[in-house]
Amino acid sequence: MLDINFIRQNQPLVERSAREKGYSVDISALLKLDDQRKQLLRQVDELRQQRNRLSSQMKGGKPAPEILAQAKTVKTDLAQLEPQLTEVEADLTQKLKQVPNIIFDDVPLGGEECSVEVASWGGQKSTGVDHLDYALSRDWVDFERGAKVAGAKFYYLKNGLALLENALLQFGLQKVTAHGFQFMTVPDMVSSKILEGCGFNPRSSEQSDEYYIEGEDLAMIATAEMPLTGYHMDEIIDEKDLPLCYAGYSACFRKEAGAYGKHTRGLFRVHQFNKLEMYVFCLPENSPAMHEQIRAIEEEIWQELGIPYRVINIAAGDLGAPAAKKYDIEYWSPVDQKYRELTSCSNCTDFQARSLNIRVRRQDGSVEVLHTLNGTAISLARTMVAVIENYAVAGGKLQVPAALQPYLGGATEL
Numbered sequence: 001m002l003d004i005n006f007i008r009q010n011q012p013l014v015e016r017s018a019r020e021k022g023y024s025v026d027i028s029a030l031l032k033l034d035d036q037r038k039q040l041l042r043q044v045d046e047l048r049q050q051r052n053r054l055s056s057q058m059k060g061g062k063p064a065p066e067i068l069a070q071a072k073t074v075k076t077d078l079a080q081l082e083p084q085l086t087e088v089e090a091d092l093t094q095k096l097k098q099v100p101n102i103i104f105d106d107v108p109l110g111g112e113e114c115s116v117e118v119a120s121w122g123g124q125k126s127t128g129v130d131h132l133d134y135a136l137s138r139d140w141v142d143f144e145r146g147a148k149v150a151g152a153k154f155y156y157l158k159n160g161l162a163l164l165e166n167a168l169l170q171f172g173l174q175k176v177t178a179h180g181f182q183f184m185t186v187p188d189m190v191s192s193k194i195l196e197g198c199g200f201n202p203r204s205s206e207q208s209d210e211y212y213i214e215g216e217d218l219a220m221i222a223t224a225e226m227p228l229t230g231y232h233m234d235e236i237i238d239e240k241d242l243p244l245c246y247a248g249y250s251a252c253f254r255k256e257a258g259a260y261g262k263h264t265r266g267l268f269r270v271h272q273f274n275k276l277e278m279y280v281f282c283l284p285e286n287s288p289a290m291h292e293q294i295r296a297i298e299e300e301i302w303q304e305l306g307i308p309y310r311v312i313n314i315a316a317g318d319l320g321a322p323a324a325k326k327y328d329i330e331y332w333s334p335v336d337q338k339y340r341e342l343t344s345c346s347n348c349t350d351f352q353a354r355s356l357n358i359r360v361r362r363q364d365g366s367v368e369v370l371h372t373l374n375g376t377a378i379s380l381a382r383t384m385v386a387v388i389e390n391y392a393v394a395g396g397k398l399q400v401p402a403a404l405q406p407y408l409g410g411a412t413e414l
Contacts, residue, residue: 001096001197001355003369004034010102017102020109020316025099033092040085047078097196100321101351107316107325114315115328121299122308128334131388132266134398135161141267153256153264153271160398160414164387165274165380167400167407172276172301172378173247179297181247181278186227188251189218194230197355199322199348211253224248224277225374232281233356237370239363243282243290247377250275266385268340273381280373283360284350287371291347294375295327298343301377304403307386308332310339322348331386342382345375 007014011027018025054071057063063071108116135141140161146154157165177183195210200222211220221227228248237244252275256264267273278297282290295311302309314326323346330339350369353359360370391399397413405412 001351002099002101003350003354004030004092004096007031007096007099008034013102014099017316018100020103021100021319021321022317023098023100023321025095027099030092030095030099033088033095037085037088037092040081040088044078044081044085047074047081050074051078097355100319101199101324101349103316103319104325104347106313107319108313109317110315111317112315115312115318116315118311118313118327119299120308120310121303122306122332124308124332125334125390126337128389129392129394130335131385131392134388134392134394135266143266151271153269155267155270161384163408164384164398164404164414167404168378168380168383168387169249169274169276170407171305171404173249175301175304176247176276176278176297176377179245179293181245184228184231184246184248186221186224186248186250188221188253189213190221190226190230191217192219194226194233194356195219197233198226198229198352199320199355200226209254209256211255220253221250222254223252223275223374224250225279228277228279228374229352229372230356232358234358236359236361236367237281238361239283242360242370243280243286246279248277248279250277267381268385270381273379275379276377278345278375278377281353281358282371282373284368284371287347287349287373290371290373291325291327291345294345294373295329298329298345298375298377302329302331302342305383305387305401306403307342307383307390309342314344320346322346322351324349324351333386333389335389340382340386342386343376343379346373348372348374 002014007027008031011031015027051071051074054067054074057067058071108114138160140157140159142156142158146156173183200210209222213219227250228246231246251272253272256269256271278294280290280294299311309329309331312328312330314328319326326344326346328341329343331342333340349371352372354369358370359367361367387401388398391401393399399413400408400411408414
């Protein structure tokens with residue numbers, strides 16, 4: 001959520017940024033609503049002060065009739081204005097949540113097709129093994145029984161593929177902890193307050209990606225970013241303790257609403273998968289450098305796994321509400337002969353932290369909203385797709401990347 005004073009002082013910037021992101025927001029109406037809130041707040045504050053003065057005058061004896069009449073009038077006026085103020089404040093907060101974060105100057109403008117490649121690594125193989133056909137032939141995955149138990153796009157991992165997933169997690173965990181990230185397991189459900197505070201507000205109900213718990217104010221998490229963002233909700237963190245870097249491991253649950261027509265075969269797009277997520281709380285002036293650091297860690301992971309990739313600076317029209325800037329890492333699929341999304345990392349500046357009241361106390365004693373960033377270390381389902389496509393031998397065994405061999409008892413193939 002953006003600061004209302006920032007919006008007021010930078011209205012053209014906020015309007016332009018929202019438009020570039022594809023959001024339709026009426027900033028003028030929002031500011032008028034804030035003016036209405038301020039006016040009501042002044043009236044309510046004045047009436048409360050009058051009430052306090054009158055209350056003090058009525059102590060110690062029988063109050064004069066005119067004092068009683070004034071007190072009655074103040075009580076009546078407050079009974080009318082306080083509910084109005086509460087309603088306007090709630091309406092303003094809801095409308096503020098619909099205003100997306102502003103974009104950085106170096107974010108490309110336009111839709112998905114306008115995203116810009118900023119780096120690449122590795123060659124582009126001309127042939128590869130289809131991950132689903134290969135996994136089924138080895139009895140490594142069972143979508144049929146997964147659907148029988150939980151529905152379409154749920155699955156069981158078995159034998160070599162289950163071992164490969166564990167090895168990938170251990171490898172990714174070793175990488176991020178070596179870079180100073182604290183390992184955490186997180187709740188698999190969050191409240192609507194956390195969900196909204198993270199900026200996961202669907203533009204329409206048809207696009208909602210979350211599984212909600214009936215009768216509870218809870219949703220299954222789509223990423224560990226959600227509970228990690230809420231970890232320091234309503235807290236003030238000392239400047240000396242920043243940055244705080246966490247690595248959260250969790251299952252992720254996604255309806256994949258609106259994903260039809262995209263690459264959905266096998267493990268690439270499923271309703272449940274496991275993921276290791278990096279998350280950072282830092283000083284505002286340090287967030288651009290932290291964003292580049294997270295991206296560098298992601299690139300390091302894929303280079304050590306030997307997976308060819310490119311880095312994309314995501315265009316404004318393809319950014320979600322919280323991100324001011326986002327990188328995607330796409331691996332080269334030798335099966336599809338194109339790049340496929342693998343991981344991402346985003347700088348959300350103060351957007352999420354303001355919504356959840358997460359602040360920093362500076363050394364001079366001042367308090368301000370801090371910045372948050374997130375980035376995928378290992379999205380295990382898609383990473384297994386990339387590894388099989390690049391390392392499986394048709395009709396034979398899977399060659400284990402050297403970086404994973406220590407986590408598979410030294411095995412060089414599966």
